[in-house]
Amino acid sequence: MEYLVIGAGPAGLQMGRFLHLAGREYVVLERSPEPASFFRGFPRHRVLSTDDNWLFGGAPFSRYSKRSFPGADDLVRYLEDFARPLNVRYDTPVTDVSEHGARHVIIATGQKPHLPSIPGIEHAETYADASTDPTEYAGKRVLIIGRGRSAFETADNISATARLTHTVGRSVQRIVKHGTEFVASIDGTGELRYDKVIACTGFRRDTALDDPAAHVVTGDSIKAIRHTVRALHRTLEAEHHGVPWPHRRLRNRPDALAAAVAARASEIPDGLADVVVPQGQHALLYDEMPTTRRHGFVVTSTQVRHYRHNELIAVEHRLHRKPLERFFSQQLAVPCIA
Template identity: 85%
Template sequence: MIGVEDAGRCVMVEYLVIGAGPAGLQMGGFLHRAGRDYLIVESGPEPASFFRTFPRHRVLSTDDNSLFEGVPFARYSKRSFPSADDLVRYLEDFARPLNIRYGTTVTDVDAYQARHVIVATGQKPYLPRLSGIEHAETYATASTDPTEYAGKRVLIVGRGPSAFETADNISSTARLTHTVGRAVQRIVKDGTEFVATIDGTGELRYDRVIACTGFRRDTSLDGPGVHVLSGDSIKAIRHAARALHRSLEAEHHGVPWPHRRLRNRPDALAATIATRASEIPDGLADVVVTQGQHALLYDEMPTTERNGFVVTRTQVRHYRRNELLAVERRLHRKPLERFFSEQLAVPCIS
């Protein structure tokens, strides 16, 4: 058990989840439905603190923002590029039945002597090691009012979503807008102007410089025995959370990993894998273990599994007791059928 200090009293819980963003809420949802003893702690006064600020222009890049076993996000917005405020409302409603303590900052995981700690603290704005970057405004602080850039020459440092989002917002009013990535070598302030040295171009002058160089995960709470839960999108987060929850359930509560039976024949395996491969999230793998006349398919496991057929988005690897026997990268039915036929040492079925 773990002790969490609360106004002078110690509350004991089995699982401590740090962070009430999409990752922490998704894990909390799984623990809640499994009937586990858990607590989510969040430093802010509300859930989804990241999405209350970002993206700055309040438009999301995708509508694929549903969490597992919750109301579909489409109930909150029908737009292909919905408002970030819609996502905040969605996450607030998802969080409502969960056991969350707000206004609780964790600075030292070891202080809690936790048996099961899950760090789901999300990302923070990132600044690269670039000479003169301190002269730039940042994506987090630059004005989102396009009229403030009217007639200005603006350099946007970065080539990711935040950079293009910012460029699109000011392009109609700025005199010129340059979006440059790693080619920026140095930024020097010269009076009211900025001189940027750009590889292959030379020195160019700008009126404003905005650093839109993305985000990095906060690693300050990482350590031995701590489970880290993160992802580059809500889709990746929800699948990673489910895989971690299934691992914890199997290891600590004796709950078998969900699986289904397939016919142990090359044509049946090839048909299933050809369909499944494109659906498997990055960082996870389906695992197929043959057993006589049948094969068991365990979906979306951590890729450390080293037995049977390990299927990712890009290839199928055949292991036997951690020894790699063969690899197939053509994930179409006919090549897969030939691969399984060879590996199972049975004829192809036409």
């Protein structure tokens, strides 16, 4: 097998679609009987935080939901349809990436709930298993540990019935259970008593199958996932199949470069960069490459770094046309048009 993709969540399915369209030999292995196993359980209250849930090569997500905060089941249906034309084998757990003999392995096993190392945290319920029925918390004092989306989602669900709800971040120092009560030591507040404690402390990437020779794709949102996977696929195509990274030509002038960079900067996802390489009368713009590139002008959503022979020459943080034009004029050693 040329490509082995582990996991049929958004990242694994997106990589499968790219490999499928490129005509590569591949298989996606999924331990569950269906795709999108993560989103069948999370978020627990079945409402997504954004409507930006589409993948490259798929149907518009608006066909599945037109709500600003769609239901998680809408995303599950979307990913089920996305997976249908792909070579996915379900009910196929992987314990050792080397046993399949693939030349290239892509690990896309997603995330799993995370518990911090707080003494007594084992006494708390977790976001994954706490009841989603608000009446279960009627008249109770509830401590929610966490300051992310899962914590506020849980707090919003129970606030109308609970006697009180406290949402606390990293200041929880210890949890002690006394009978049916919980005593939480909170930095700067002291000891407080609760009837229930729920740990909503987010998710961490599943590292169980990590291998030095494998590629890992992950992301905190569908948007981040689809762009990260596309960058990895372009890298694999260039390195192993001689397919040039997509690019476009610009005039190698400060005004043209400034206009292109200013228009693109806000669109560049975190962890990726546009790379502008001057070549005589023209410059080549390679969009959304890994930030490990150290050649030419490396543009992220927050800055432009100029490298020459892998050495950092200059940095510009003002990503507006006039400052950028002056920056490119200085770096290219040509007069500024403005």
